[in-house]
Amino acid sequence: MGHILIVDDEADIRALLRYNLEKEGYTTDEAEHGEMALARIAIKKPDLIILDVMMPVMDGIQTCEHIKSNLETKDIIICFLTARAEDYSQIAGLDAGGDDYIAKPIRPKVLISRINALIRRNRTVSRLVTDEKPQGDLIIDRETHLVHVKGISHQLPRKEFELLSLLASKPNMVFKREVILSNVWGTDVIVGDRTIDVHIRKLREKIGDSYIQTIKGVGYKFYSK
Amino acid sequence: MGHILIVDDEADIRALLRYNLEKEGYTTDEAEHGEMALARIAIKKPDLIILDVMMPVMDGIQTCEHIKSNLETKDIIICFLTARAEDYSQIAGLDAGGDDYIAKPIRPKVLISRINALIRRNRTVSRLVTDEKPQGDLIIDRETHLVHVKGISHQLPRKEFELLSLLASKPNMVFKREVILSNVWGTDVIVGDRTIDVHIRKLREKIGDSYIQTIKGVGYKFYSK
DNA sequence: TTTTTTTCTTAAAAATTTGTTAATCTTTAG
DNA sequence: CTAAAGATTAACAAATTTTTAAGAAAAAAA
Incomplete structure (x- = not known):
């Protein structure tokens, strides 16, 4: 149905997302930061990536740019995770080629419906x-x-x-x-x-x-x- | 002068729109998603609805179809909020009956002049x-x-x-x-x-x-x- | 990388809209 | 009934807008 990669430096958040997404029927994978994310993508290409903007080592925007500049991976849907206040990064994220963003704190129901919508959209053969x-x-x-x-x-x-x-x-x-x-x-x-x-x-x-x-x-x- | 319903799942965008529209003299109302929008319309029928295309629960297109298929509400002007080109194509050809499109990111001045024009025009036409x-x-x-x-x-x-x-x-x-x-x-x-x-x-x-x-x-x- | 395709710019040609003039027609006041 | 003022009309001139073609820049593909 769909494979989703979760990229965030906080284990708690990864767990929360993973739990909710798997309950919905998605398979998931995790990464702690950008570099690790690229490595995971090489192993199994996901349909969608949830990407935290604020991360050590390689932040979400850089990671997104990497992914979008690679022909193999540029069609992967990217959904940014941002803290509510920092709307600068929201804009920057979308410019970097992200497809959508979700603001923290995360509401599981909102998250799921958003993810569903994104995946459905890309798949629609309308x-x-x-x-x-x-x-x-x-x-x-x-x-x-x-x-x-x-x-x-x-x-x-x-x-x-x-x-x-x-x-x-x-x-x-x-x-x-x-x-x-x-x-x-x-x-x-x-x-x-x-x-x-x-x-x-x-x-x-x-x-x-x-x-x-x-x-x-x-x-x-x-x-x- | 005019009553406008804002439908978007993001509180930030709703707030931005609301602020600008009220400054212009419109009364406004908000809804987070399609279903909620229909409920708000039943309470007070707006002259115009700003409708985000991408929303969880019930997306903008479905909502628009609902509104346009109901005799009571089909004359309400609908203005889609689209997230620029790529995402845009999902509206293509659906003929959901929207009256105008405004692309994100939103420029308040553009928004206002467009809304004014839509409302003015609808007055004379009707x-x-x-x-x-x-x-x-x-x-x-x-x-x-x-x-x-x-x-x-x-x-x-x-x-x-x-x-x-x-x-x-x-x-x-x-x-x-x-x-x-x-x-x-x-x-x-x-x-x-x-x-x-x-x-x-x-x-x-x-x-x-x-x-x-x-x-x-x-x-x-x-x-x- | 090199090649190909797509996208954007420019400037002249073409098409159409817009504006002017002057002769003609209508109306109305005296 | 006539003169003067105002309006219509046609022909034409000017201005604006779009089309076209050619090529540069940028992006994608090989």
Whole structure:
């Protein structure tokens, strides 16, 4: 079902987490600090890692960066454990590539549902079909990053895929550039408006002109019906 | 002025949102997860809900579907809180009916202006849809930037759209040219009075002559009933 | 590493919207 | 009934916005 690695320097916390996760049906493994975590990963690659931010030897953020920079391990979900007050590290953690964070003190029920959600999310094979379609169907398959248009499949790069997903999430709704930017690129990245246009063009090259409409002076929309 | 329900499992984020929204003059309410949100709605129906997508117990999408499938609550504006691109794709195509997306990390200023816009827009739209049916129906849809007249949809350029929106926002009220100018063009731009006339003409070309009336020596009005 | 792919930037071309002018038409006051 | 003021219209000019293409930078893959 799922294998989880718990990384924390406190044995009590490891035990608490381990107990609750195993009760839920996960298999678990432990590590006291970052280096040890890397060693454990090499032995058995987990589906998710619970990583304490504050640790001696190698802290959680460094560890996360290590994991995310390795091709073999970068798809492992990382969930940070942070003390409530230090919200700096929360942000830093997410920037380092963490997928979620849980604040101490740990509430077992919250922890479990959060972990379940994270694992479920990554596993969801929600392949979705846009209900009404202009001419022929367009299928967006998030698992394979493939888009099928009139029987032809296209492998889309990440940005193009995210952009199309956003537009198609609400057919006919106009997305202003600022909304596209903050949702596809994030609020911290600075890219020009033309960048969006270029990606739109590449999308249109692949899936055809009929799906994405330009509303001059406003933004773009995914046309449907 | 407006009542907003904040749904997120993290107390910190709720507090951040609450603080900023209340400073802006909104009343707020909180819920930790979907089920709790439904309970809060039953007590006091909000005008808008800020809904985190990733939540334990009942996630944002399920919650949104619940709300949108209930006649009593389906007109509540829903604004998703998404954790930027990668996580975003899970909403893709689900057509859960959200009205807008705000990406984390949250920038209070962006948030506020977006919320203001959503609430303002929903006010005018709902008024139009309910009271105003001149001869045949005219529907102004800000979301799709489309105007529907007797079954025909027109994609209006921005200025024309804004102009029509303004006039239709208060049917039968005469708008003086100076008022139109300052609302549609702004106070800093200098354009002649004839410019308005030309835009009026283009509007009439598209939606027909029956909606916009000229009051000589005064201005224009959107005729209703 | 080197190679390939993806992403971002730039600038010119194209398209469309927006604004101006002037001739013409309408209304209204005298 | 006529003149003056105001509004409409069409043609055109200007400004804005988007598309396109080409290439640099960055990231991923080999």
